Amino acid sequence: MTTTxxxxxxxxxxxxDPETPGPAGTSLFRDAFHRLRRNPQAIAGAVIVTxxxxxxxxxxxxxxxxxxxxxxxxxxxxxxxxxxxxxxDFVLGLDRFGGDLLSKLIWGAQASLLIGVISTAFGLxxxxxxxxxxxxxGGWVDNVxxxxxxxLLSVPNLLLAVSIAAVLGQGPYAVMIAIxxxxxxxxxxxxxxxxxxxxxxDYILAAQTLGLSRRTITMSHLLPNSVGPVIVQATLTLAxxxxxxxxxxxxxxxxxxxxxxxxxxMLTYAQNELGIAPQLAFFPGLCIAITALGFTLLGESLxxxxxxxxxxx
Amino acid sequence: xLRVIGKRIVLLIPTLLGLSVLLFLWVRSLPGGPATAxxxxxxxxxxxxxxxxxxxFDRPLIEQYFIYMGKLLQGDFGTxxxxxxxxxxxxxxxxxxxxxxxxxxxxxxxxxGIPLGYWAAKHYGRWPDHSSVVLSLVGITIxxxxxxxxxxxxxxxxxxxLPTDGRQNPRINATHVTDFYVLDGIxxxxxxxxxxxxxxxxxxxxxLGTIPLAIIVRITRASVLEVQNADYVRTAKAxxxxxxxxxxxxxxxxxxxxxxTTIGLQLGLLISxxxxxxxxxxxxxxxxxxRDAIFxxxxxxxxxxxxxxxxxxxxxxxLVDVTYxxxxxxxxxx
Numbered sequence: 160m161t162t163t164x165x166x167x168x169x170x171x172x173x174x175x176d177p178e179t180p181g182p183a184g185t186s187l188f189r190d191a192f193h194r195l196r197r198n199p200q201a202i203a204g205a206v207i208v209t210x211x212x213x214x215x216x217x218x219x220x221x222x223x224x225x226x227x228x229x230x231x232x233x234x235x236x237x238x239x240x241x242x243x244x245x246x247x248d249f250v251l252g253l254d255r256f257g258g259d260l261l262s263k264l265i266w267g268a269q270a271s272l273l274i275g276v277i278s279t280a281f282g283l284x285x286x287x288x289x290x291x292x293x294x295x296x297g298g299w300v301d302n303v304x305x306x307x308x309x310x311l312l313s314v315p316n317l318l319l320a321v322s323i324a325a326v327l328g329q330g331p332y333a334v335m336i337a338i339x340x341x342x343x344x345x346x347x348x349x350x351x352x353x354x355x356x357x358x359x360x361d362y363i364l365a366a367q368t369l370g371l372s373r374r375t376i377t378m379s380h381l382l383p384n385s386v387g388p389v390i391v392q393a394t395l396t397l398a399x400x401x402x403x404x405x406x407x408x409x410x411x412x413x414x415x416x417x418x419x420x421x422x423x424x425m426l427t428y429a430q431n432e433l434g435i436a437p438q439l440a441f442f443p444g445l446c447i448a449i450t451a452l453g454f455t456l457l458g459e460s461l462x463x464x465x466x467x468x469x470x471x472x
Numbered sequence: 473x474l475r476v477i478g479k480r481i482v483l484l485i486p487t488l489l490g491l492s493v494l495l496f497l498w499v500r501s502l503p504g505g506p507a508t509a510x511x512x513x514x515x516x517x518x519x520x521x522x523x524x525x526x527x528x529f530d531r532p533l534i535e536q537y538f539i540y541m542g543k544l545l546q547g548d549f550g551t552x553x554x555x556x557x558x559x560x561x562x563x564x565x566x567x568x569x570x571x572x573x574x575x576x577x578x579x580x581x582x583x584x585g586i587p588l589g590y591w592a593a594k595h596y597g598r599w600p601d602h603s604s605v606v607l608s609l610v611g612i613t614i615x616x617x618x619x620x621x622x623x624x625x626x627x628x629x630x631x632x633x634l635p636t637d638g639r640q641n642p643r644i645n646a647t648h649v650t651d652f653y654v655l656d657g658i659x660x661x662x663x664x665x666x667x668x669x670x671x672x673x674x675x676x677x678x679x680l681g682t683i684p685l686a687i688i689v690r691i692t693r694a695s696v697l698e699v700q701n702a703d704y705v706r707t708a709k710a711x712x713x714x715x716x717x718x719x720x721x722x723x724x725x726x727x728x729x730x731x732x733t734t735i736g737l738q739l740g741l742l743i744s745x746x747x748x749x750x751x752x753x754x755x756x757x758x759x760x761x762x763r764d765a766i767f768x769x770x771x772x773x774x775x776x777x778x779x780x781x782x783x784x785x786x787x788x789x790x791l792v793d794v795t796y797x798x799x800x801x802x803x804x805x806x
Contacts, residue, residue, distance in 0.1 A: 310490040313782040317744035318762075322778060325766045326498060402615045406748055409617050410763055426617060430752070437625050444618030451613035 191464035201460030207453025214265055215272035223248075224259045226266030226420035232257030240436040254439055255428055256418045264446055266420035271450060274335050274404040279396050281339025286346020287389065293347065294354030294385070295377035304347065311344040317403055324407055330414035331421075334407045338400050349392055353385035360384075387465045394458030398451040405447050422447050476797075480790050491782055492544065496537050499771045549779075550772030554764060559776035563758065567780075568651035569639055570750070570757035574742050576677030581684035582735065589692025589731075590724070596697060604689055611686025616745045620679040620752035627675060637754040640669045676753040680745050684738040691734045695727040702726070729800055736792030740785055 195201040214221060224230050231253040234241050242252040243260075251260040293304040311319060320341040327333035357363065358381065366376045405423030407413060413424055422443040429440035507523040524530040528539060543550075549559035592604035628636040640646060640653050646665035648656050654673070657666025699705065700723050708718045746759035754760070758777060765773040 306486065306490060309487050310494060313487055313491055313786055314778055315740035315744045315781065315785060318747070318778065318781065321747070321762075321766060322498070322774060325769065325774065326501060398613060402613075405615055406617065409748070410751070411767065426621065429621070433621065433625050434629055437629070440618070440621045440625070444615065444621060447618065448610070448614045451615075452609065455609065455613050 191461070194464040195460055198460045198463070200456050201464070204453050204456030204458075204460060207449060208457055211268060211450050211453060212272065215268040218265050218269045222262040222265040224262040226263065226269075227416065227418050228259070228262070229257040229418060230259060238435065240432060240439070242436060242438050251442060252436075252438060254418075254425070255432055255436075258418050258420075260439070260442060263420040263425060264422075264442055267422040267425065267443065267446065268450075270331070270419075270421045271401050271404060271447070274331065274338070275397050275400040278335045278338035278400050278404065279342065279393055281336065282342025282396065282400075283346055283389070283393050285339065285343040286348075287350055289343065289347035290350025290354065290389075291377065291382065294351040294358075295373070295381065301351070305351070308344040308347050311341075312348075316341050316345075316399075317406060320403055320407060321410065321412065324412040328414075329412050334404055334413055337407065337412075338403050341403075342396055342400070345396070346389060346392065350385060350389050353388050354381050357381055357384050388462075391458055391462040391465060394454055394461055398454035398458065401450050401454070402447060405443075477790065477794060480793070484786050484790075487786065488779070488782065491779065492541065493537070495775050495778060496540055499775055500533070500536075544779075549776035552765075552773045553770045554768055554773070559772050562761065562773065563777060563780055565651055566756065566758045566761050569653075569755065570743075570746050570759060572652055572654060573673060573676055573680060573746060573750070573755065573757060574739075576673045577681035577742060577745075578684065578735070578738075580677055580681035581688055581738070585685045585688030586692050586724075586731065589689040590696050590719075590727075592689065592693045593696035593700065601693075604693065608686040608689040611682050611689075614682065616679060616683065617748045617752055619682055620676070620749055623675045623679055624752065634675050635668075635672050636675055639672050639755060640665065641672075644668055672755075676749050676755055679752070680742060680749045683741060683745065684735070687734055687738060688731060691731050692727065695730045696723060699723050699727045725799070729796065732795055732799060733792060736789060736795075739788045743781055743785065 195205075218226075231241070231246070231249055234246060234253060235255065235257050240253055240255060241249065243250065245252060249259045249261070251264070254260055254263065289304050289308070293301040314322070320337040323340050324333045324337035327336060354377075362384075363376060363380060366380050371380075404413075405421075405426065408421050408423035409427050411427065413419070413421055417424075417428060425443040426440055429436070429443070432439050507520040507527075507529055511519055511523060528536055531539075547560060549563075551558055552562050555562065588604055592601045595601050624636045627634045635641065644662075644665050646653070646657060646662055646669075647660045649659055650656055653669035654666050657663065657669055705718060705722050708722050743759075746757060747762055748759070749755070750757050750759035751763050758781075761773070762777055764770070765777070
């Protein structure tokens with residue numbers, strides 16, 4: 160993952176779209192956006208992600224019941240949990256505790272979005288800070304930071320997140336921080352590699368010749384031209400963050416009460432009901448997979464759109 | 473070659489030392505400190521003070537670290553709070569199970585992934601290609617534990633074909649020599665035991681191997697696509713070489729480079745995945761033990777297991793690089 164990006168004013172890109180002004184002068188990101196619009200994979204990803212965002216944001220309006228409400232408690236027996244279509248009031252049926260499955264899925268989207276976005280933002284900011292320090296300063300700063308990154312990368316990602324969450328105690332914040340911290344080394348290494356590959360570019364030399372300060376060169380020349388791969392990785396990381404968050408709460412690190420609406424936790428409790436109510440595992444699992452698919456599709460199309468190799472095609 | 477390997481192993485030492493410092497500090501920052509973690513509910517102030525004195529938690533941090541490192545270098549990783557047995561022993565008795573599971577998962581992923589990826593590339597732009605691209609995308613985004621559930625539900629509840637819990641049927645009276653159950657069965661010629669242990673590996677193996685499978689399919693496909701139009705392949709075709717020769721000696725050999733790296737990178741994923749898979753299938757390897765350790769804050773186990781896993785993980789990465797230079801002589805020259 161050391162895709163190098165050309166300077167921001169891409170002049171090589173032919174633009175078959177008649178609406179766009181000529182190829183000269185279009186920025187890399189505008190160019191990428193046009194390419195995204197023509198890619199069915201990107202559209203599919205964008206639709207899934209938008210849908211997920213809407214459901215998460217409009218959860219209070221969309222969900223028939225509250226996230227922790229147990230409106231169907233009286234319908235539950237030890238051997239029977241009503242499934243989809245059995246009760247008119249509960250479209251997808253109930254869970255073990257008497258919660259409405261549909262409502263919990265909707266509220267679960269909100270929980271996943273929060274954890275996914277906050278943890279990725281955390282990882283992104285932390286990783287970019289380290290990456291800028293390492294890539295901008297070089298020398299011993301670079302050495303120290305990269306050794307630290309090596310140490311963190313010597314432990315498998317999810318395991319790292321699990322260990323951090325174990326220290327922080329159980330709860331949604333612990334999960335967010337744990338997943339975020341586990342992402343830091345990935346972003347740091349990526350941004351550093353990307354910056355290093357730009358450092359010897361002509362425009363950097365030009366900026367140095369003009370006598371610009373190191374800070375100006377790093378922040379307004381090096382960084383904007385190196386950030387492409389990081390944006391791609393962040394989109395793809397959102398997918399992993401949603402899956403990892405579910406994995407952590409599946410393992411019981413999410414804290415809260417058993418009936419909390421969270422996809423990973425719903426799977427934990429579905430485990431014991433697999434024989435009588437497989438839908439309790441099926442729906443939350445499907446939600447996690449589809450959300451992750453959406454972010455992955457979007458991230459991969461972004462990668463393609465920003466990749467100079469595919470620009471020439 | 474040997475010098476390169478030696479250098480890499482030497483470089484591994486500062487990384488592992490750094491990790492040991494981090495882990496050491498990590499345990500000291502556990503909520504309530506290590507003594508409270510040790511005692512759990514029985515943590516009265518007097519008991520905490522006694523434990524602190526007994527284990528030296530009241531001494532300066534630097535001194536504590538050196539004592540801890542000294543023990544580590546002698547192979548003393550402490551004792552598990554849960555079982556009371558040495559951490560090293562807990563690891564060595566459970567690791568074969570995880571290794572067996574990982575081997576099955578990897579065999580499934582590689583054995584199916586490379587042919588599928590090749591097949592997709594051969595039919596570029598047609599249905600085998602499209603379906604393998606879509607399936608591999610689904611394979612990447614499906615959570616391991618969800619897939620494990622689906623398999624468990626399908627093959628244990630709907631069509632009871634395969635066992636879903638444990639490593640072997642407890643009714644089989646198997647002799648265990650190596651703790652690799654399948655191997656044990658073969659060594660002692662207890663064929664039914666070996667077969668039963670293998671059957672217990674099928675579902676967890678598939679669950680664990682699906683993500684690596686999906687990734688291997690994608691990389692193989694992309695890599696074959698890039699290689700199959702190379703000049704030397706065209707030349708080989710023009711020379712009238714057999715399709716099989718072209719495939720094995722020209723296309724696959726060159727396409728395997730990125731695939732090797734990818735397979736190596738998957739191993740970290742497999743270890744993380746093992747924690748989840750072993751939990752769902754009640755499979756007693758290091759993954760499941762780690763999960764129990766997390767819950768009970770069994771910090772000597774967590775500390776020890778993470779160091780072991782980091783060592784194994786780093787050695788595997790080294791092995792991948794070595795394999796790389798075996799496949800590609802150009803890497804060796806550099």
